[in-house]
Amino acid sequence: MASSSPLTAAPFTPLLPILNAFNHRHHNQHRLAHWWPVFRSLRRTIRNLIDDLSPPTSLSSRPGPRREAVPPRAIWLNKHFIPRAYVAFSQLAADNQHAPLGLLLLAILARIHTALSPLSVDTSSTKPQPKTNRSNDLTNQDKGVAIARQELPLTKATPSATSIEGTVSSEQQQQGSKIDREANTSSSSISKEKKKKKKGKGDALSSLFGSLA
Structure with missing residues (x-):
């Protein structure tokens, strides 16, 4: 070269x-x-x-190897x-x-x-130059269109916040009413038992005093 x-x-x-x-x-x-x-x-x-x-000088007339640059x-x-x-x-x-x-x-x-x-x-x-075709291809590559989050449609399978709150409130109301009914039932049964006990004691006392009379 x-x-x-x-x-x-x-x-x-x-x-x-x-x-x-x-x-x-x-x-x-x-x-x-x-x-x-x-x-x-x-x-x-x-x-x-x-x-x-x-x-080469003129005296050296015999052929030799070709000199490189x-x-x-x-x-x-x-x-x-x-x-x-x-x-x-x-x-x-x-x-x-x-x-x-x-x-x-x-x-x-x-x-x-x-x-x-x-x-x-x-x-x-003579050093090889870096290839720029790949970088240009990556720059010109179609990367799609960005879509904002607000533009995405809501699917039917995804419940809204209002429906979720309504469901939770209805379940809480049902549980509250059930607890109130159980509380009323237990209080009524307790009052009946107290009345029975008082009544039973009254009958025993009256029979006792009646026998003494």
């Missing part, structure tokens, strides 16, 4: 002599440091990337290697003793990242 501003070897060519001089000066002292393998890999990758981006090495350098190298070189810059070395490597890494910026633009432009 060709980019709008294709990569060239021009931004990377001035960096290779600096990396070579750095390697020549600090190899013996820092070759066992934890950040040195990252620097060695960066130097080798830049050298190979310059070869990938350089046009964006070498896979550049994509790997931009996506995977630069973040890892940034962490290693930042730790070196935080060291008080070797901070200048870390700052120099961070500056070189920043120039490489700037030279590879067209890859980031192409990657962001």
Whole structure:
């Protein structure tokens, strides 16, 4: 996939002599440091990337594989290697003793990242756009007509409040009249029993006094 501003070897060519001089000066002292393998890999990758981006010379007449517009090495350098190298070189810059070395490597890494910026633009432009058809369908979907509650007709099976109150009042009246009848019946029976008892006592007394007379 060709980019709008294709990569060239021009931004990377001035960096290779600096990396070579750095390697020549600090190899013996820092070759066992934890950040040195990252620097060695960066130097080798830049050298190979310059070869990938350089046009073929007239001396190399034998046919070779067709050069791609964006070498896979550049994509790997931009996506995977630069973040890892940034962490290693930042730790070196935080060291008080070797901070200048870390700052120099961070500056070189920043120039490489700037030279590879067209890859980031192409990657962001090729991202799939979110589909909006579904959202439009949901917006235009017929959701029906809202009906107010007052407009709903009352069914015959649903009793009204007036009929319910009338039924309750009639039942209460019937229960009240029934209780009154039971109360009258019980009071009348009690009065009859009292009269019988009084009458029975009167007869016994009269018979007793009559026998004495």
